[in-house]
Amino acid sequence: MTHPQNMVFKALADPTRREILSLLRSGGSSVGDIAVNFQMSRPAVSKHLRQLREAGLIIDRPVGTARICELNPEPLELIDIWLSEYRVFWKNQLSRLKAHVEANQHVNHSKSRQHR
Amino acid sequence: MSITQKVANIVESITINAPASRVFAALTQSDELLQWWTGACTLTSYHADLKAGGSWVMRGADSDGDPFEINGEFTLIQAPHLIEFTWRTLGQTEANVPFTLVRYALEERLGVTTLTVTHTGFVRELDRQNHAEGWKSVLQLLNKYAQTQTA
Numbered sequence: 001m002t003h004p005q006n007m008v009f010k011a012l013a014d015p016t017r018r019e020i021l022s023l024l025r026s027g028g029s030s031v032g033d034i035a036v037n038f039q040m041s042r043p044a045v046s047k048h049l050r051q052l053r054e055a056g057l058i059i060d061r062p063v064g065t066a067r068i069c070e071l072n073p074e075p076l077e078l079i080d081i082w083l084s085e086y087r088v089f090w091k092n093q094l095s096r097l098k099a100h101v102e103a104n105q106h107v108n109h110s111k112s113r114q115h116r
Numbered sequence: 117m118s119i120t121q122k123v124a125n126i127v128e129s130i131t132i133n134a135p136a137s138r139v140f141a142a143l144t145q146s147d148e149l150l151q152w153w154t155g156a157c158t159l160t161s162y163h164a165d166l167k168a169g170g171s172w173v174m175r176g177a178d179s180d181g182d183p184f185e186i187n188g189e190f191t192l193i194q195a196p197h198l199i200e201f202t203w204r205t206l207g208q209t210e211a212n213v214p215f216t217l218v219r220y221a222l223e224e225r226l227g228v229t230t231l232t233v234t235h236t237g238f239v240r241e242l243d244r245q246n247h248a249e250g251w252k253s254v255l256q257l258l259n260k261y262a263q264t265q266t267a
Contacts, residue, residue, distance in 0.1 A: 090126060090128045093153065094128055094129075101142050104142075
């Protein structure tokens with residue numbers, strides 16, 4: 001099972017794919033128009049687009065016979081959520097540490113240090 | 117604060133009524149860490165080779181009872197003022213999450229310690245190929261998105 005968060009990270013971990021997203025910021029583009037910006041084969045570009053599509057970062061919109069790729073920033077929220085979870089986690093850990101230390105002011109650690 | 121810092125770094129501080137050496141011990145000694153770390157998750161073991169280059173690992177169960185492991189390596193230790201270590205969560209849903217960096221900075225004044233934890237590297241680790249421009253635009257997108265969500 002692939003976690004959606006991981007799919008977004010995986011999609012973003014590659015510089016080519018980030019550059020594709022960057023290109024799409026100014027508006028939708030056809031696969032051909034995207035491909036001319038990269039020195040790689042069209043199938044290679046398509047593969048990157050597929051990964052972005054699977055992560056939900058781009059959406060295809062049919063225009064006549066062509067397919068226009070458009071940016072969808074919504075999955076980026078997953079990264080924001082991931083970081084917020086860590087923020088809450090550290091806040092909680094610090095208050096727990098404070099409570100522990102202030103309740104145990106005189107713990108002697110000389111013994112455990114000697115064994116290191 | 118730049119967009120990158122805002123999105124990518126976590127900084128939290130707390131003031132503790134105890135000397136830095138006392139806080140340092142609670143952060144590094146396994147018998148103590150096991151006492152206070154457990155909250156939403158249950159920590160069952162903590163092993164640390166407390167020296168630069170030494171590894172550490174903690175194991176336990178999360179709030180659903182699923183086992184987890186967090187591990188890493190100490191990169192810098194200056195007792196009792198600074199501890200820096202890499203951090204990686206190995207879990208069922210986070211297998212691809214890369215190493216990040218945690219830093220505890222302890223500042224003592226008149227027997228009171230301010231502890232600041234900084235958790236960084238969420239972006240840097242993903243950016244091993246050093247392609248800053250691409251990331252900048254992704255972060256700008258994220259920032260823009262976050263603004264529309266709070267507006």
